[in-house]
Amino acid sequence: MTARPTIYQVARRSGVSTATVSRVMHDGDGFSDTTRVRVLAAAADLGWVPSGPARGLASRRAGIVGLLFPDLGTSGGAEEESPLFVDQVIRGAERAATAAGDAVLIAATRGASGRTLAYSVAGKVDGLVVMAQSLTERDIQAISRSVPIVVLANRSARGKLDSIGADNRGGMKEVVRHLVQVHAYRDLVFVGGPARSPDSVERFAGFREALLDAGLPDRKAPDAEGGFTESGGASATRALLTDRPVPQAVVCGNDEMAIGALSVLRAAKLRVPGDVAVTGFDDIALARHLRPALTTVHQPMRDLGERAVRMLLDRVNQPAAPLSKAVLPTQLIVRRSCGCRRPLPNRVREAA
Amino acid sequence: MTARPTIYQVARRSGVSTATVSRVMHDGDGFSDTTRVRVLAAAADLGWVPSGPARGLASRRAGIVGLLFPDLGTSGGAEEESPLFVDQVIRGAERAATAAGDAVLIAATRGASGRTLAYSVAGKVDGLVVMAQSLTERDIQAISRSVPIVVLANRSARGKLDSIGADNRGGMKEVVRHLVQVHAYRDLVFVGGPARSPDSVERFAGFREALLDAGLPDRKAPDAEGGFTESGGASATRALLTDRPVPQAVVCGNDEMAIGALSVLRAAKLRVPGDVAVTGFDDIALARHLRPALTTVHQPMRDLGERAVRMLLDRVNQPAAPLSKAVLPTQLIVRRSCGCRRPLPNRVREAA
DNA sequence: TTGTAGGCGTTATCAT
């Protein structure tokens, strides 16, 4: 409590030099067994915890990786990004970092002060995983001059930075193909997320590709849009129902929007999937508990976090290694909301 | 990329001393407008981000608070702790820290290496929020000699450390009272979480108190136990059904266990709440989407994280301030699984 | 096996 103990005190108390204390703490060799015991005892007596900053400064390694994301969402506020997605990524990042002996520093670049925060965080870490939408391209470039950055985004980000993402486009294309080929729906609508979200854009692109392949009429923009949230999905669906006849299938930008869609359709006395089919994207935990259980696309959220951190640590250790970009596959998860009677078995669920 | 730029380079480039650069970066006064502009320009040119470790060392303030939790759970592994709970706490912590200009460092004290990790993290932060079950009392004491600690637990932890928790006992007592008074159930069973979890213990205590108040038969241990997980709740409920006649109400240790109970009961052709009532605890997002929607107890998870961090920062700024302990109230959330026809309106949901 | 001493990049205290 009073003045954190330092290595000097430990050294004095155990009758050795600070160099020796340092050696013992690093499990290296080059000291007798007696010394080791004495040092450890002294450290324990004093309740000494080596100073991270001092260590970091001397060794040029903070032992911390940072994770920047757009915003976790404020209860009651507008949540553009899907919070559950972020939670999972954080978990994955934490795992990978811990496995490497590092810790994870998280920060949401909320509002105006986000930029400042990002720079502050950048100074404290050995590398940064930046989720799409959390920083401008300009700031990313600037910061990357000081610390390695891995961009966590849709597909693989353009540019000269390491990046990793999931195959949003391919995944969406796959559900839609299922809807068209297996169920023979021909009147599908797309309820998209935030127009500026890269994920959202990619998913809509996948939707269009599938329609094109099936020879169905194309469209230039989503039939309705909202934030990647339950309420966003609800209002978009509501708008849809007043605009046009009831479609055969409502393809949503993510699971949370699908949940909103589901409740609006129910309120409109439409049966799912009897009257309308509904699909989501992400495969959040909730998806399989809904009634009807939601047909969706599984996105390897935790893996994304894990691999992003591993990629980052590789870069930290090998600054000159060639650029690496990865795209993780998504997987179609067939449940009931698309109209299938019995959910198809699938690997992901069984593994869980 | 090549050798992070330092304050020296910025100083030289802008033709001032490092002291002045430092001043400018702190928005203090004591420098002309011209200098400020020059310094900022030089910094931007070089892409300079002040070194956190160096800053921390010199100012004795890392600008980081740590959050330690038991484990986030491994997909496929046994998850004793409710992961959703942790996610929310993390969010709250992140908010409070960001508001204070700090970042938050998270780490799961997984398995054997958890102890080491904890000490390492302790060295990197200005203070630590430790969730119950993530560290032994002994280690908490040891670490607290070096850095301030706030214990995040059930009720308020005993001992000489600041702590914060939710009223688990009172909350559980309230649902059970509802079951007994409103629905007149007399044959209730308790499906508890991990026997060693303080939360679990407190909740069971609340259950007993409510029975006692109602003049119903007491019991010394939960009627069945499992981890705080869906599968734990399922197996516990399964065991229950073979042991005894079907009870009127199954009171679960948390929401996830309740979900497990729900599916087992359904598989046994029992109707909820027609044949059996079921209740949970926590009020995770999923709870209101279940069929039937789950009657449960809302726990202010995010607030816990937020207030824990605020408490911690207060302590950091005022090491000598009197000990503070807080217990946040929980709230009964009545939905359908208890047998109520129409969910009672309640403040929490409306606010959301 | 162990000690000495310089350096890591900032901040902060004196001067000027």
Place this chain on the structure above:
DNA sequence: ATGATAACGCCTACAA
């Protein structure tokens, strides 16, 4: 308004 110059607590050659 600005500049020297000690700390800050640890690591790491280099010596011994």
